[in-house]
Amino acid sequence: MDRRLSVVVAVLMVVGVVLFMVQPQPDGKELFRSEGCINCHSFKGEGGEMAPDLTSVTQRRSDEWIRQQIRNSKKHNPDSRMPSFNYLSGRQIDAIIRYLKS
Numbered sequence: 001m002d003r004r005l006s007v008v009v010a011v012l013m014v015v016g017v018v019l020f021m022v023q024p025q026p027d028g029k030e031l032f033r034s035e036g037c038i039n040c041h042s043f044k045g046e047g048g049e050m051a052p053d054l055t056s057v058t059q060r061r062s063d064e065w066i067r068q069q070i071r072n073s074k075k076h077n078p079d080s081r082m083p084s085f086n087y088l089s090g091r092q093i094d095a096i097i098r099y100l101k102s
């Protein structure tokens with residue numbers, strides 16, 4: 001391969017890795033509020049009461065179960081009153097789960 005081309009490719013790879021590393025982490029606490037989870041659920045003494053308290057949910061349920069509940073709660077309960085948050089990215093859902101573990 002042409003040497004200059006190899007240098008350009010190497011530089012682009014480094015730039016890509018750096019951009020990937022500096023991506024901001026989604027903020028689970030912020031999402032829990034902005035997505036409205038807090039209107040129905042309480043967490044550590046703050047929030048709504050129409051849905052189960054989530055303070056120790058990560059001790060009762062696996063991450064995978066919670067991920068499924070957030071994406072489409074009808075899979076667990078066809079009569080679920082919880083809306084589907086299918087539009088959230090995997091990273092956003094993981095951030096919410098990390099927050100629920102905090």
Ligand code: HEC
Binds near residue numbers: 035073
């Ligand atoms: C409109 C009210 C509402 C909103 C908004 C809502 N939920 Fe729920 N959620 C419920 C209800 C009701 C249940 C009880 C089980 C069911 O009906 O599916 C539930 C169940 C759950 C459970 C299982 C709790 C358990 O004890 O098994 C988790 C985890 C959960 N919700 C997380 C979330 C997260 C995270 C969000 C925000 C992204 C959210 N919920 C938004 C109403 C809501």
